[in-house]
Amino acid sequence: xxxxxxxxxxxxxxxxxxxxxxxxxxxxxxxxxxxxxxxxxxxxxxxxxxxxxxxxxxxxxxxxxxxxxxxxxxxxxxxxxxxxxxxxxxxxxxxxxxxxxxxxxxxxxxxxxxxxxxxxxxxxxxxxxxxxxxxxxxxxxxxxxxxxxxxxxxxxxxxxxxxxxxxxxxxxxxxxxxxxxxxxxxxxxxxxxxxxxxxxxxxxxxxxxxxxxxxxxxxxxxxxxxxxxxxxxxxxxxxxxxxxxxxxxxxxxxxxxxxxxxxxxxxxxxxxxxxxxxxxxxxxxxxxxxxxxxxxxxxxxxxxxxxxxxxxxxxxxxxxxxxxxxxxxx
Amino acid sequence: xxxxxxxxxxxxxxxxxxxxxxxxxxxxxxxxxxxxxxxxxxxxxxxxxxxxxxxxxxxxxxxxxxxxxxxxxxxxxxxxxxxxxxxxxxxxxxxxxxxxxxxxxxxxxxxxxxxxxxxxxxxxxxxxxxxxxxxxxxxxxxxxxxxxxxxxxxxxxxxxxxxxxxxxxxxxxxxxxxxxxxxxxxxxxxxxxxxxxxxxxxxxxxxxxxxxxxxxxxxxxxxxxxxxxxxxxxxxxxxxxxxxxxxxxxxxxxxxxxxxxxxxxxxxxxxxxxxxxxxxxxxxxxxxxxxxxxxxx
Amino acid sequence: xxxxxxxxxxxxxxxxxxxxxxxxxxxxxxxxxxxxxxxxxxxxxxxxxxxxxxxxxxxxxxxxxxxxxxxxxxxxxxxxxxxxxxxxxxxxxxxxxxxxxxxxxxxxxxxxxxxxxxxxxxxxxxxxxxxxxxxxxxxxxxxxxxxxxxxxxxxxxxxxxxxxxxxxxxxxxxxxxxxxxxxxxxxxxxxxxxxxxxxxxxxxxxxxxxxxxxxxxxxxxxxxxxxxxxxxxxxxxxxxxxxxxxxxxxxxxxxxxxxxxxxxxxxxxxxxxxxxxxxxxxxxxxxxxxxxxxxxxxxxxxxxxxxxxxxxxx
Numbered sequence: 001x002x003x004x005x006x007x008x009x010x011x012x013x014x015x016x017x018x019x020x021x022x023x024x025x026x027x028x029x030x031x032x033x034x035x036x037x038x039x040x041x042x043x044x045x046x047x048x049x050x051x052x053x054x055x056x057x058x059x060x061x062x063x064x065x066x067x068x069x070x071x072x073x074x075x076x077x078x079x080x081x082x083x084x085x086x087x088x089x090x091x092x093x094x095x096x097x098x099x100x101x102x103x104x105x106x107x108x109x110x111x112x113x114x115x116x117x118x119x120x121x122x123x124x125x126x127x128x129x130x131x132x133x134x135x136x137x138x139x140x141x142x143x144x145x146x147x148x149x150x151x152x153x154x155x156x157x158x159x160x161x162x163x164x165x166x167x168x169x170x171x172x173x174x175x176x177x178x179x180x181x182x183x184x185x186x187x188x189x190x191x192x193x194x195x196x197x198x199x200x201x202x203x204x205x206x207x208x209x210x211x212x213x214x215x216x217x218x219x220x221x222x223x224x225x226x227x228x229x230x231x232x233x234x235x236x237x238x239x240x241x242x243x244x245x246x247x248x249x250x251x252x253x254x255x256x257x258x259x260x261x262x263x264x265x266x267x268x269x270x271x272x273x274x275x276x277x278x279x280x281x282x283x284x285x286x287x288x289x290x291x292x293x294x295x296x297x298x299x300x301x302x303x304x305x306x307x308x309x310x311x312x313x314x315x316x317x318x319x320x321x322x323x324x325x326x327x328x329x330x
Numbered sequence: 331x332x333x334x335x336x337x338x339x340x341x342x343x344x345x346x347x348x349x350x351x352x353x354x355x356x357x358x359x360x361x362x363x364x365x366x367x368x369x370x371x372x373x374x375x376x377x378x379x380x381x382x383x384x385x386x387x388x389x390x391x392x393x394x395x396x397x398x399x400x401x402x403x404x405x406x407x408x409x410x411x412x413x414x415x416x417x418x419x420x421x422x423x424x425x426x427x428x429x430x431x432x433x434x435x436x437x438x439x440x441x442x443x444x445x446x447x448x449x450x451x452x453x454x455x456x457x458x459x460x461x462x463x464x465x466x467x468x469x470x471x472x473x474x475x476x477x478x479x480x481x482x483x484x485x486x487x488x489x490x491x492x493x494x495x496x497x498x499x500x501x502x503x504x505x506x507x508x509x510x511x512x513x514x515x516x517x518x519x520x521x522x523x524x525x526x527x528x529x530x531x532x533x534x535x536x537x538x539x540x541x542x543x544x545x546x547x548x549x550x551x552x553x554x555x556x557x558x559x560x561x562x563x564x565x566x567x568x569x570x571x572x573x574x575x576x577x578x579x580x581x582x583x584x585x586x587x588x589x590x591x592x593x594x595x596x597x598x599x600x601x602x603x604x605x606x607x608x609x610x611x612x613x614x615x616x617x618x619x620x621x622x623x624x625x626x627x
Numbered sequence: 628x629x630x631x632x633x634x635x636x637x638x639x640x641x642x643x644x645x646x647x648x649x650x651x652x653x654x655x656x657x658x659x660x661x662x663x664x665x666x667x668x669x670x671x672x673x674x675x676x677x678x679x680x681x682x683x684x685x686x687x688x689x690x691x692x693x694x695x696x697x698x699x700x701x702x703x704x705x706x707x708x709x710x711x712x713x714x715x716x717x718x719x720x721x722x723x724x725x726x727x728x729x730x731x732x733x734x735x736x737x738x739x740x741x742x743x744x745x746x747x748x749x750x751x752x753x754x755x756x757x758x759x760x761x762x763x764x765x766x767x768x769x770x771x772x773x774x775x776x777x778x779x780x781x782x783x784x785x786x787x788x789x790x791x792x793x794x795x796x797x798x799x800x801x802x803x804x805x806x807x808x809x810x811x812x813x814x815x816x817x818x819x820x821x822x823x824x825x826x827x828x829x830x831x832x833x834x835x836x837x838x839x840x841x842x843x844x845x846x847x848x849x850x851x852x853x854x855x856x857x858x859x860x861x862x863x864x865x866x867x868x869x870x871x872x873x874x875x876x877x878x879x880x881x882x883x884x885x886x887x888x889x890x891x892x893x894x895x896x897x898x899x900x901x902x903x904x905x906x907x908x909x910x911x912x913x914x915x916x917x918x919x920x921x922x923x924x925x926x927x928x929x930x931x932x933x934x935x936x937x938x939x940x941x
Contacts, residue, residue, distance in 0.1 A: 056845055083850070091847030098845070103838040108860045108934060117856075118846040153936040169846060465645035468924070472879025473897065473916045480901030480909050481653050553768065560770045561883050565898060577770070584776060584887070591780055598773030606768035613764070 003075055005209050006032040006055070006177055011069035013047075013054055015280065021065070022281035024050055028069070028235055030228045032177065037203060037210040039220035039241070041256065042230035045277035048213050051230070052179045055211075056096050057086040074176065092122040095170040099182040101162035105154035112138070112150025115169045122173045137168040140205075141198060160191035167198060174206050181213040196223055217260045217329075221245060229253050232278055232288040235307065239314035246328040249316040251293045254326040287319060295324055353542075356618035363614020366607035373604055377423040386414035388421045389572055400592050407592045409582065418574055419597060425575040426559060426601070429490045429568070433555035434548055436494020441501020442544075446532060448502065449509025456506075463499040471496045472561060479567045486569040489562045490555070497551050504547055508540040542619045549612030553605045560601050576601045635928050639921055646917045647699065650910050651692050657906070704911035709903055714911035717896060722915075724794055724892035727804070728884065729877045731812030736819035736873075743820075744827025744866075745854065751832060759824055766821025771880055775814035775887040782810060792889035811888045815880050819873045826869040830862040837861070863934050871927035875920045 013025040025047050032038045040048045053059050055071055057078060071078040073094060078086065098104040106114055115134035116127065123130070131150070139146035141164040154162055163183060170178050180199065184192040200223055203210055212224055220227050220241060227244050229237040229252065237250035248254045255273045275292040278284060284291055290300040300319055307315040318324065357363065376383060385405065392412030400407040406415035448459040471493075478492040479485075512535055526534075560577030562568035564584075569575045574582075576597040583593025662679040663670065670678070678684075683691050698705065704714035747759035783791035789810050795803040834840065835858055843853045882894030893912060900908035 058841065058844060087844075087847050087849055089847070090845060096842075096845040098838060098842060100838050104842045106839040106843065106857050106861065107937065109857070114843075117848065117852075121847055121849075121852075155937050166842070169842070461641065461645065465642055465649065468642060468646060468875075468917055468920050469649075469913065470875035470878040470916050470920055472876075472882060473913060475879075476882060476897055476901055477653060477909050477913045478656075480904060481656050481906065483904075484901075557768075557770055561772065564770075564772045564883065565886060567901065580770075580773060580776070584772075587776055587779060588784055594773065594776045598770060598776070601770050601773065602765075602768055605770070606765060609764055609768050 003072065004031040004033045005036075005074060006211070007070070007072040008051070008055065009070045009072075011051065011054060011071065012067045013050055013059065014065050014067055016063040017281065019281065023067075024233050024280045025054070026233045028230070028233075030235060030238065032209050032211055034176070035203065035207045035209055036226070037212060037224045039217075039224035039227040040211055040213045040230065041215065041217060041220055041227055043215055043256075043273075043277050045232070045279070046230040047233040048230050049181055050233075052096065052181055052211065052213050055179060056090055056094065057081065057083075058090075058096075088122070091118050091170075091175070092173045093175050094177040094179070095173075095175045097163075097166050097170050097178060097180040097183045099185055101159050101166055101186060104166055105162060107154055110151050110153055111157070111165045115150075115165075115172050118169055119172050133172060134168075137172045138165065141165075141168040141171070141202070143168070159187055160195060163187060163191075163195050164198065167195075167202065171202055171206060171208065175208060177209045177211065179211040179213065182215070183212075184219065185214070185216070192219075199223065217245075217256055229256070232283060233280065234288060234317060235315070236289065236317040237315065238307075239310075243312060243314065248326045248328055249310060249314070249321055249324075250289075250318045251295050251324070251326065252289050254328075255292070255294075257329040258327070260329065287317075295320060295326075353618050357614065360614040360618060362610050363618075366610040366614065369603065369607045370611065373423060373600075373607075374427065377420060377427055380417075380420040380424060384414075384417035384420050386417045388413060388417040388574075390414075399590075406596050407590070409579075409593055410586060410590075415579075415593065415596060418579060419576065419600060422574040422576050422579055422597065423600065423604075425486070425569055425573060426556060426577070426604075429486055429559045429575060430552050430555040432487070433490040433493040433497065433559070434552050436491055437497035437501055437551055437555075438544070438548065440495060440498035442505050442540075444498075445502040445505025446509060446536070449506040449513070449536075450528065450532075459502065460506075463502050466496070467499050469496075472558065475558065475562060476565070476567060479562065484567045484570065486559075486563070486573070486575070489568045490559065493555055493558045493562075496558075497554065500547060500551065501544070504543055505536075505540055508543065509536055512536050512539050542615075546612050546616045546619065549608050549615060553608035553612065556601065556605050556608065631932055632929060635925060639925065642921065643918075646921075647696050647914065648692070650913050650917070651695055653910055653913070654906055655688070699914065704914065705907035707900075707908050708905050714907050717908065718893065718911055718915055721891060721893045721896045723797075724890055725878070725881050725885070725894065727797070727808060728811055728815060728881050728890060728892060729874070731808040732815035732819060732877055732880075732884075733870075733873075735812045735816035736823055739816070739820040740823035740827060743824045744831060745859075747824070747828040748831035748835060748858075749854065756828070759828060763821045763825040763828070766817050766824070769817060771814050771818060772883045772887050774817055775810065775884055778810045778814060779887070794888075794890045794892075811884050811890060814887065815877060815884045818880070819877065822869055822873060823866060827862065827866050830865045831858055834858050834862040860934060864931055867927055867930055867934065871923050874923040875916075878916050878919065 008031070009029050011025055011028040012023065014021040014023050016022075028047065028051055030038065030040075040051065042048045050059070054066060055073075055078070059066070066079055069079065073089070078089075081089075105111065109117075112131055112134045115137060116130035119125075119130040119133045120127065123133075135146045135150050138150055143149050143161060143164055149157075154165070157165060166183075183199070184195050187195060196219065199210065199212075202208060210223075212220065214220060217227075224241050226238070226240050228235055229244075229250065231252045237244070237248065237253045239249065244253060245257065248257060259273055273292060278288065278291075284301075285304075286302045287293070287296070287300045287305045290296045293300065297320065303319060305317050305319050307317045308321050309315050310321070390413065392408070395403075395408055395412045398408040398412075400415075406419065408414055409418070444459050444463075448456045474496055475489065475492045478495075479489050482488040482492075515535075559568055559575060560580070563575045563577030564581045566578075566581060569578045571578070579597040580594045580601075583590065583597070586593055660675075662675050662684055666675045666678040683694060686694075695705075702715055704718075706713050707717065743759045743762060747756040750756050779791045782788050790807050791810075793807065795807045797804040831854075835854070839861075840853060840857060843857050844850075848857075878893075881892060882897055884890070885892045885894040886898060893915075896908070897912045899905070900912065
């Protein structure tokens with residue numbers, strides 16, 4: 001069997017702070033197959049965005065470093081790749097869609113020009129051909145009158161339309177992998193559904209693998225095949241989406257599920273997980289989740305927990321994985 | 331738990347001394363700004379003590395020893411009339427500093443009052459004052475200064491008054507901005523609602539809040555005023571002989587560029603260092619205040 | 628865009644009126660009787676009366692202003708009290724020199740400031756940044772006449788590479804013309820370069836932290852393209868504003884630099900006028916200078932429309 005499209009193995013990342021280098025990712029591993037959609041789930045501070053920036057080689061060079069691990073795309077090692085080679089891959093073989101559609105497009109250029117610039121960067125060709133390609137992808141992502149709208153500036157689009165433009169830009173060179181970082185969080189609920197539909201349609205049309213970075217397990221249920229749950233810089237659970245919902249195998253996943261607003265009843269109080277993610281550099285000893293965990297035992301306090309492989313596939317980073325029966329959401 | 335307790339204690343403490351201590355602590359860390367301050371104090375002291383420090387009478391001509399190189403009996407050499415450059419520079423520094431102070435004083439007085447009025451009076455008065463300020467700012471400063479001096483006649487007092495007028499809009503804008511933002515603050519609303527008269531509101535709330543940015547602006551304006559004075563004196567439109575400022579010393583030395591470069595190099599160096607010190611001090615003060623202002627808003 | 632332009636041009640009218648009032652008021656500010664001042668200390672009573680009549684000083688102030696402003700609108704700024712030369716003609720004759728000097732200074736300033744500002748923003752906190760910041764602080768603190776004199780000492784006297792004084796018209800050879808502008812251009816441009824460096828460093832640093840810069844990088848654009856296309860265009864608005872401000876400074880500075888290098892420009896004309904108290908000439912120069920500054924501000928505002936598409940609708 002050939003290797004999956006994306007393999008992240010034992011990734012460790014450190015950030016520079018006033019108190020020296022502090023570890024923010026600790027042994028993160030996961031894979032994404034061709035055409036597969038994988039959810040990368042966690043609260044803010046869990047390390048999900050750092051992981052995606054690391055995959056794209058976009059971590060700030062001066063204030064961060066990858067100290068261990070491997071990131072392979074299509075069998076090619078990305079860690080330590082020279083800057084120019086990495087630049088050539090970005091936008092061509094892998095790309096990213098960001099959270100803030102209002103600020104993620106350059107306000108000073110027409111959207112058609114911004115997409116055409118990416119096309120010419122990777123495909124070469126004439127300006128006219130690149131522009132035609134820009135119009136084509138804009139119409140593919142459902143921008144009406146794409147020919148005319150390509151001449152518009154970002155501020156002339158609504159938030160949802162801007163996110164479509166972002167998606168068009170990311171897909172303009174038909175990458176094998178797209179990382180979507182909370183692409184719907186900043187949008188209205190109805191627009192969210194439209195954008196998710198679009199992402200699903202694009203995945204099916206181009207066969208693109210998608211890493212969906214989110215804190216919202218509802219969205220993961222909607223669109224993903226598998227989920228990778230992160231907490232405090234570590235992967236705590238890995239599972240197929242159905243298994244994850246019915247039988248979460250880590251207390252943190254259970255807590256996330258119970259904090260999830262019910263899709264049917266969006267009103268009412270949101271349950272929240274008490275406490276907050278520990279800051280990098282001040283990780284509790286033992287299991288990192290134990291201060292907030294409802295199932296903790298004494299052993300959780302001082303034993304660092306490894307990832308336990310599960311019989312049904314997937315892993316869980318919980319000491320009590322074999323004796324806990326956790327509540328799913330279905 | 332302890333963290334919240336500390337937060338609460340900090341919140342209960344009166345903000346003023348805390349802010350001031352933080353400012354002092356931050357400013358101490360700005361080594362360059364501290365050095366600038368020390369330099370400025372030394373220059374002021376040197377010019378005040380000029381009669382004690384001068385090695386010669388600054389006005390005494392000695393046609394027997396004209397254009398002497400630095401060294402020997404004259405630390406910085408002599409000029410074309412045989413006057414001691416070092417002694418002259420001490421007295422000229424007095425003229426330059428006083429002139430700068432005068433211009434800044436005019437700018438502050440002519441800036442703060444219209445600024446307060448613009449901020450407090452209604453829209454129409456505000457609009458008129460701001461239009462006038464815009465008009466004044468659309469003249470090239472030095473050209474305007476030259477024109478005024480041309481009309482009023484060349485003298486240092488005239489020149490510095492004009493320079494002060496030209497720099498006043500900066501203070502108008504600064505004070506008006508402070509008034510507008512302070513007016514919205516709850517504590518001012520409160521004291522207005524219990525009938526505190528406007529002048530007291532200004533003295534108790536507006537001026538203390540405007541003070542820090544004012545000091546920054548004073549330092550930066552002093553730098554510009556020194557350069558303007560030097561320029562006008564270099565053109566012969568500022569200080570009139572036999573008085574001298576650093577700028578007019580260069581004007582005089584300019585005629586001997588080829589034979590006596592020290593006549594231009596030393597006074598120029600003094601101007602450059604002093605202006606740089608005012609700029610560095612102003613920037614340092616702003617940096618020590620900056621985040622605090624943002625945090626407060 | 629057209630509506631924006633028209634509105635912006637109309638906004639200049641009240642400003643122009645204020646400026647012309649201010650310039651006109653210069654005459655009123657002459658201490659004592661302007662007629663005596665203008666006719667000269669030793670003038671006879673008859674000469675003073677003639678002067679008063681000629682200047683229209685017997686008319687009400689508003690009539691005087693209307694007459695002066697009416698002529699100014701047709702391009703007639705009166706004539707010199709000393710040479711009877713027309714003020715407009717004198718200014719037109721000197722203008723090319725000052726224009727050449729100002730453009731040379733701006734060109735040199737941009738040649739220094741753009742690379743310095745970009746490098747400082749990209750290498751923030753490192754020695755390149757500290758060097759650029761130091762240059763920015765020192766550059767605005769140097770008296771420009773002193774810089775000019777030092778340059779003459781170094782590059783005209785010690786190493787005679789450039790001429791120390793004088794102006795070669797462009798008609799006598801582009802090479803000689805350009806050579807004569809190098810030292811004056813550096814002298815006048817240093818402070819401007821410092822100011823632009825400081826502004827560019829700040830605004831480019833802010834811009835490079837924006838989300839759209841990350842988008843551009845995520846799509847594989849090279850660091851160069853990101854900084855030079857997306858970074859500079861977005862950082863340009865405050866920088867262009869500063870450049871606009873600097874034009875006023877350049878006009879003032881040209882007075883001094885023309886004096887140092889013996890260039891026959893507007894500044895030289897201004898100094899003569901001031902020393903002779905040639906009021907119409909002073910008024911004319913101030914009006915022209917203010918007009919130039921206003922036109923530059925207009926150009927700056929219109930450039931916002933290109934740099935920031937949002938402005939166009941406003």
